[in-house]
Amino acid sequence: MSRICFVELPASDLPSARAFYADAFGLAFTDFGPSYTCTLTGDVDIGLQADASEATSAPLAVIAVDDLEASLEAVNKAGGVITKPVFAFPGGRRFHFRDPSGNELAALKAD
DSSP states (O other): OOEEEEEEEEOSSHHHHHHHHHHHHOOOOEESSTTEEEOOOSSSEEEEEOOTTTOOSSOEEEEEOSOHHHHHHHHHHTTOEEEEEEEEETTEEEEEEEOTTSOEEEEEEEO
C-alpha cells in the first residue's frame, strides 16, 4: 500500500536547520554529502536539502510505492505532470510530479 514515508524540506542553512530539528525534537541525522542530511528511522523521515538547484520551493511529501514505473504511468494517466524524471540516489529511485492543484510530490521505490 502506498503511503507518505518522507518529507523533504528546503534548507537555506543546513547546519542551522539540522541543529534546530535535533535540539527541538531530538532527531538524529545522517549526512549524504555536504548539502543533504536526513533521519533514517524507517517510519516517516525528514530530509533537509540545502542544494538550491535540487531543493523544491515548499516541503516535498514523498510517497512510497511498490512499483515505480507503474506509479509513473498512473500519475501521467491521472493528470499529473512529471517535474523530475526517475533518478537513483542512495537508498532507492524516485520521480517528482505536480498534482492537478500544482503541489509537488515524489514517488519513491526504496532499495
